[in-house]
Amino acid sequence: MNIVCCIKQVPDTATVIKIDPEEKHIQREGITYIVSPYDEFAVEEALQIKEKLGDTTVTVVTMGPERAKEALRQCFAMGADEGYHLVDDAFDDSDTYATATTLAAAIKKIDFDLIICGKHAVDGDTSQVGAQVAELLDIPQVSMIMKEEINDDKKTAVVNRQLEGGEEVLEVQLPSLWTCQKGLNEPRYPTLKGIMGTKKKPITDFTVSDLGLSPEEVGLLGSKTDVSKMYPPPPRLPGRIVEGEPEEAVKELAKLLREEAKVI
Amino acid sequence: MAEGILIYAEQREGKLRKAAFESLSEASRLAEKTGGGVSALLIGKDVDGLAPQLGPYGAGKVFVAQADHLEKYTTEGHTAVFADLIKQIDPSIVLIGGSTQGRDLAPRVAMRTGGGLAADCIDLEISDGNKMVCRRPAYAGKAHCEVVFRDGVSPQMATLRPNVFLVVEPDASKTAEVEQFQVNITPDQIRVKPIEMQVKGGERVDLTEAEIIVSGGRGMKGPENFAMLEELADVLGGNCAVGASRAAVDAGWREQRFQVGQTGKVVTPNLYIACGISGAIQHLAGMGSSKVIVAVNKDPDANIFKVADYGITEDLFKIVPLLKEELKKLLSE
Numbered sequence: 001m002n003i004v005c006c007i008k009q010v011p012d013t014a015t016v017i018k019i020d021p022e023e024k025h026i027q028r029e030g031i032t033y034i035v036s037p038y039d040e041f042a043v044e045e046a047l048q049i050k051e052k053l054g055d056t057t058v059t060v061v062t063m064g065p066e067r068a069k070e071a072l073r074q075c076f077a078m079g080a081d082e083g084y085h086l087v088d089d090a091f092d093d094s095d096t097y098a099t100a101t102t103l104a105a106a107i108k109k110i111d112f113d114l115i116i117c118g119k120h121a122v123d124g125d126t127s128q129v130g131a132q133v134a135e136l137l138d139i140p141q142v143s144m145i146m147k148e149e150i151n152d153d154k155k156t157a158v159v160n161r162q163l164e165g166g167e168e169v170l171e172v173q174l175p176s177l178w179t180c181q182k183g184l185n186e187p188r189y190p191t192l193k194g195i196m197g198t199k200k201k202p203i204t205d206f207t208v209s210d211l212g213l214s215p216e217e218v219g220l221l222g223s224k225t226d227v228s229k230m231y232p233p234p235p236r237l238p239g240r241i242v243e244g245e246p247e248e249a250v251k252e253l254a255k256l257l258r259e260e261a262k263v264i
Numbered sequence: 265m266a267e268g269i270l271i272y273a274e275q276r277e278g279k280l281r282k283a284a285f286e287s288l289s290e291a292s293r294l295a296e297k298t299g300g301g302v303s304a305l306l307i308g309k310d311v312d313g314l315a316p317q318l319g320p321y322g323a324g325k326v327f328v329a330q331a332d333h334l335e336k337y338t339t340e341g342h343t344a345v346f347a348d349l350i351k352q353i354d355p356s357i358v359l360i361g362g363s364t365q366g367r368d369l370a371p372r373v374a375m376r377t378g379g380g381l382a383a384d385c386i387d388l389e390i391s392d393g394n395k396m397v398c399r400r401p402a403y404a405g406k407a408h409c410e411v412v413f414r415d416g417v418s419p420q421m422a423t424l425r426p427n428v429f430l431v432v433e434p435d436a437s438k439t440a441e442v443e444q445f446q447v448n449i450t451p452d453q454i455r456v457k458p459i460e461m462q463v464k465g466g467e468r469v470d471l472t473e474a475e476i477i478v479s480g481g482r483g484m485k486g487p488e489n490f491a492m493l494e495e496l497a498d499v500l501g502g503n504c505a506v507g508a509s510r511a512a513v514d515a516g517w518r519e520q521r522f523q524v525g526q527t528g529k530v531v532t533p534n535l536y537i538a539c540g541i542s543g544a545i546q547h548l549a550g551m552g553s554s555k556v557i558v559a560v561n562k563d564p565d566a567n568i569f570k571v572a573d574y575g576i577t578e579d580l581f582k583i584v585p586l587l588k589e590e591l592k593k594l595l596s597e
């Protein structure tokens with residue numbers, strides 16, 4: 001089997017986000033980057049499938065600036081076999097439509113039976129790219145998987161996905177695209193051997209022209225939407241500590257919730 | 265010229281979901297500025313009966329697409345119908361509730377129709393006649409942004425964060441015209457087969473739909489103590505759910521589906537009561553836009569107090585049982 005994982009490099013979740021003076025992007029200085037946590041679930045699941053089925057290649061694909069190579073190497077250290085880096089200034093300011101267009105063009109050049117993505121990337125938080133890639137490749141998608149089992153014929157799989165109030169069990173044809181929810185697995189830590197091996201694993205760069213796309217189809221030009229402004233979230237007004245002995249404090253709190261906040 | 269607003273009337277097992285009413289209410293508000301009609305799309309099997317419920321919330325017209333193979337939601341089935349309708353009626357705006365189903369469906373429909381899509385919006389506005397401006401959180405709520413559609417892009421689509429958009433008072437005098445919409449997709453074109461729903465903890469609402477959430481963290485000390493939070497939730501009624509921090513989930517005290525935060529669920533209840541939760545940045549990412557936040561934590565320096573509207577710096581094992589009794593009394597008055 002050939003499994004392609006789409007992974008994205010994002011700011012560490014502990015990062016304090018500051019907005020740049022242009023109010024269009026976040027400030028890049030001082031940020032440490034990680035592989036988006038949900039994408040680690042994707043790589044982990046691909047590796048577990050490989051361990052189970054044997055004879056499987058796990059390919060990681062990312063679109064991003066030069067530094068995103070580091071994210072591919074982190075996936076190599078976990079055990080992924082090869083990487084593709086979609087890197088070109090023309091890709092800047094892509095929305096999900098343009099991102100999916102670029103990723104799908106790259107994936108078409110790679111033989112695949114299964115694509116695994118994260119549920120969402122923890123920067124834009126859109127949850128859109130996976131489904132849009134699936135649409136462009138004309139394959140079915142299953143969002144927010146919690147469990148999967150590829151059937152012996154390797155043409156179908158049984159997958160659980162999370163829904164409000166429970167899980168839905170589905171049978172899906174392969175090739176298909178799945179997005180991962182937390183709870184699916186526990187991503188492994190890279191081993192020393194894994195880290196040592198990363199240098200030997202191949203990374204292929206793709207630019208716009210390598211993908212056979214025109215500059216109008218990618219980046220901001222190829223996007224349907226544009227972030228016109230970025231700003232800090234509205235501040236929460238300073239709250240109040242309800243003082244007093246437990247009995248009194250609780251009475252006061254209940255009263256405030258009913259009469260001031262009007263939430264109960 | 266694209267005109268009018270189309271909403272997706274999500275239903276499950278023959279019942280319209282709150283997401284449908286939230287989208288419809290917002291569409292009616294926007295339509296005051298854009299002009300043009302508001303229509304709704306209802307997909308399923310034998311769902312005619314639901315259509316009349318949509319008129320009083322502002323739908324002028326309801327398109328009903330029915331077939332045996334549309335009984336259960338599938339991405340491909342609903343995408344095909346939705347995209348066909350968009351091509352036929354050419355709406356300028358399409359709104360979809362940001363439920364699990366809506367977030368699965370919307371990107372696929374947007375890609376197929378060439379529409380632009382803003383995810384998980386918390387505020388929408390109209391400028392220059394019929395251009396939609398969408399406000400939404402990014403970076404787990406650490407930044408907010410305005411998303412606009414590039415010139416000539418149609419339709420302008422948005423998914424709406426659950427529990428944020430107010431549902432209008434229904435006006436019983438308003439009725440919707442109902443039109444059957446032809447289903448072109450055939451069963452063999454749907455490459456996913458729903459097998460079963462495994463309902464879990466059915467009696468409480470899902471965290472993303474709850475109006476009140478009582479949530480526990482490492483300070484709860486062990487799984488058995490969550491019973492205390494369950495009892496508090498019982499007092500608070502049917503729209504209350506019990507959440508947890510990642511620390512509580514990782515310790516195995518609660519199932520993963522109850523985790524609130526950046527790698528859990530993003531929730532926007534009217535009231536969030538955090539018990540024994542320190543308020544790590546990743547936790548705040550999931551609940552920081554709750555309307556009212558209460559924190560019970562014995563450490564006065566805990567980060568959670570920076571976002572809490574009301575805080576009590578005390579042992580939660582004293583406070584929670586007292587709070588339960590007090591609220592029980594108050595709510596029975």
Ligand SMILES: Cc1cc2nc3c(=O)[nH]c(=O)nc-3n(C[C@H](O)[C@H](O)[C@H](O)COP(=O)(O)OP(=O)(O)OC[C@H]3O[C@@H](n4cnc5c(N)ncnc54)[C@H](O)[C@@H]3O)c2cc1C
Binds near residue numbers: 545562
């Ligand atoms: C990639 C990534 C993603 C993450 N995603 C999430 C996420 O989605 N959700 C999430 O919650 N976290 C997430 N985290 C973890 C987060 O950083 C914190 O570790 C976690 O939120 C801490 O949980 P806690 O507040 O329950 O525990 P602690 O930080 O240990 O806090 C426990 C609190 O309880 C108080 N306390 C103890 N005993 C009592 C008592 N008897 N009475 C009153 N108060 C008491 C203590 O004073 C303390 O403030 C993530 C981390 C990473 C790196």
Ligand SMILES: Nc1ncnc2c1ncn2[C@@H]1O[C@H](COP(=O)(O)O)[C@@H](O)[C@H]1O
Binds near residue numbers: 007039116120126129
């Ligand atoms: N630039 C990118 N490169 C590779 N994969 C991506 C990229 N952007 C998004 N993805 C994939 O799509 C998923 C959803 O991302 P998003 O729609 O941005 O929330 C991520 O978890 C990744 O698997």
